[in-house]
Amino acid sequence: MTEIVALAPRLARRVAAARRAVVLTGAGVSEESGLGTFRGPGGLWEEFRPEELATPEAFARRPRRVRDWYAARHRTMAAAAPNAAHRALARWPALFPSFLLVTQNIDQLHQRAGSPEVVELHGTLMAARCGSCGARRPMAELILAGGTIEDERPPRCSCGGLWRPDVVWFGEELPGEAIDRAQRAAASCDLFVSAGTSATVFPAAGLIALARQAGAVIIEVNPEATAFSDLADLRLPGAAGTHLPALTAAIEACRSPG
Ligand code: OAD
Numbered sequence: 001m002t003e004i005v006a007l008a009p010r011l012a013r014r015v016a017a018a019r020r021a022v023v024l025t026g027a028g029v030s031e032e033s034g035l036g037t038f039r040g041p042g043g044l045w046e047e048f049r050p051e052e053l054a055t056p057e058a059f060a061r062r063p064r065r066v067r068d069w070y071a072a073r074h075r076t077m078a079a080a081a082p083n084a085a086h087r088a089l090a091r092w093p094a095l096f097p098s099f100l101l102v103t104q105n106i107d108q109l110h111q112r113a114g115s116p117e118v119v120e121l122h123g124t125l126m127a128a129r130c131g132s133c134g135a136r137r138p139m140a141e142l143i144l145a146g147g148t149i150e151d152e153r154p155p156r157c158s159c160g161g162l163w164r165p166d167v168v169w170f171g172e173e174l175p176g177e178a179i180d181r182a183q184r185a186a187a188s189c190d191l192f193v194s195a196g197t198s199a200t201v202f203p204a205a206g207l208i209a210l211a212r213q214a215g216a217v218i219i220e221v222n223p224e225a226t227a228f229s230d231l232a233d234l235r236l237p238g239a240a241g242t243h244l245p246a247l248t249a250a251i252e253a254c255r256s257p258g
Pocket residue numbers: 025026027028029031032037038039040043050054104105122168169170195196197198199200201221222223224226238239240241
């Protein structure tokens with residue numbers, strides 16, 4: 001059955017008048033593409049401990065284990081296909097004079113669904129980065145090259161540094177330009193959607209409060225309530241693959257000239 005999102009008249013008027021929209025996505029948006037989320041039942045952080053896999057210390061201590069874990073995740077992500085939620089969000093740039101899609105996901109499914117520009121707060125697993133000189137190359141190329149990341153020998157850059165996934169680990173700074181852009185956009189938007197994120201990891205989660213302070217309409221898409229649900233003008237308590245296409249259709253309807 002196709003979901004329909006009905007916007008209450010006052011909300012519909014505010015959404016129709018919105019000029020600057022921001023969407024923040026998290027692992028829940030890729031859940032229907034078969035990628036696991038981090039928290040909650042069956043989440044990755046239930047099976048694995050983040051401090052053993054997603055920190056610079058873990059990589060220094062057990063590079064092989066960290067590389068193998070990310071290589072396995074890379075395989076799963078590369079084999080996954082974008083879902084209806086990613087495809088719906090690819091239509092948003094046409095809906096607003098200014099639109100920014102901000103994601104905590106490292107799977108690049110938004111880009112593969114056709115979103116022309118995505119701010120990746122936590123980096124990407126589709127690229128590898130040299131931990132010394134900062135050079136980047138496609139992760140697939142590194143995996144296919146001799147001295148694969150699943151090899152015993154740690155793959156090294158020509159400068160001698162170790163290749164690592166181009167993701168943000170716990171205890172590391174977010175890419176400065178990405179978080180600056182996201183914060184500036186959230187602090188000046190009039191519509192903010194938080195979709196598929198538990199909103200527990202900062203500074204990403206702080207974007208929701210920034211948008212609220214800016215007076216934006218806040219919409220949350222998540223089957224579960226989060227610490228920020230109380231800030232939402234509208235909560236769509238269900239799957240992103242159902243609710244984001246329905247929300248997109250509702251916004252298209254209320255913004256169309258007819
Ligand atoms: P989480 O795993 O913390 O949260 C996923 C959220 O998605 C939960 O609130 C679920 O209720 C919701 N969810 C599950 N299925 C869904 C569906 N089909 N549609 C919509 N929502 C659904 O993931 P994030 O919030 O993305 O960081 O986690 C934030 C960061 O914590 C990640 O980027 C990662 C992780 O540790 C790093 O690794 C640095």
